Amino acid sequence: MKKILILLGGVLFLFFSLEPSFAQMSPSEIEAIQKAIKEKGLSWTAGETDITKMSDAEKNAMLGAILMPPGSPERPREGIDTLAKLSMPSYFSWGNYNGHNWMTSIKNQGGCGSCWGFAAAGMFEARRRIGLSQPDQEVDVSEQNMVSCWKGDCGGATMPWTLGEFNTDGTPDEPCFPYVSGTGYVPPCTDRCTDWLSRAFFLGDWGWASGPSTANIKAEIQNFGPVTSYMDVYADFDAYTSGVYVHVYGTLRGGHFVVIYGWDDANNCWLCKNSWGTGWGEVGPDGTRGWFRILIGGANCNHTEEVHWGNPRTCVGCPTLTEWGVIILVVLIVVSTWVVLRRRKVIGVR
Secondary structure, eight states: OHHHHHHHHHHHHHHHHHHHHHOOOOHHHHHHHHHHHHHTTOOOEEOOOTTTTSOHHHHHTTOOBOOOOTTOOOBOOTTHHHHHTSOOOSEEETTSBTTBOOSOOOOBOOSSSOHHHHHHHHHHHHHHHHHHTOTTOOOOBOHHHIIIIIISSSOOBOHHHHHHHHHHTOBOBGGGSOOOGGGSOOOOGGGSOTTGGGGOBOEEEEEEEESOOHHHHHHHHHHHOOEEEEEEEEGGGGGEEESEEOOOSSOEEEEEEEEEEEEEGGGTEEEEEOSBOSSSSBOOTTSSSOEEEEESSTTGGGTTSEEEEEEEOSSSSOOOHHHHHHHHHHHHHHHHHHHHHHHHHHHHHO
């Protein structure tokens, strides 16, 4: 009996000693955030969200952004500096451009560090609508394909790697491989539909820049469409419910990729799309929560530390670069064979 009590005591001690790492954000912490916002004279609001109800482990599992190493060769868009010098409006939003919402709906990555896939998908889906001049076009690409077939796990990734995979391997529509990795489980790539390649979407040209100017970012968004951006995530961001976010409280939790789809100079902020579901954030262009605004500049959360862009290919089921190589090789072989046979025929006639 004594051994059992000792064992039980050890288990209870271990449980309570580990409890803080599993604790949800308490009401007192939310009140502390609200107090910090008020003391700094800011206008954003904090409250209970689906994220504040999560354990620390669950929250951290959602952060999968990896920055490129310093000095990595960048791929800025050619001519963007010239476009950045042109006059731009004080307010611009692909959530309401020419009376239409060009953004697709909010998704939820769940407990998987797949923000890189969701941000890339959010940018691609909007840009495909823009490229087709069809704001109501149904575009929903499979993030599960990205996780299972490109990465193979719920770990983090860099955005340049992600866009490179999008360019070479592509990803099919959501029904071909529905997202299930919100639980952390990653099904094998073979679970996707058998005709996935004929349904695949691809990126064409793509690029990125480290710490680009605000004018360059605006020029890219206005002329070509939304971009993806890196940001640091602090504890107070979990409790964000509306307004222009500025970090005021809590420790750094990790890196995250989001989509920037516009700006508002009157409030000096970027308009952004997240991938944490509709139980977090403020109401956006589609009438649901899940969106946010964040202060421009001031090194706020290192937002725009890296900004990325990509141009969708217009076709669906486009051949991959490898397949194009095979096609070109076959064509060359056929043409060469035809030339040889024709020469032999001409020589034979003579």
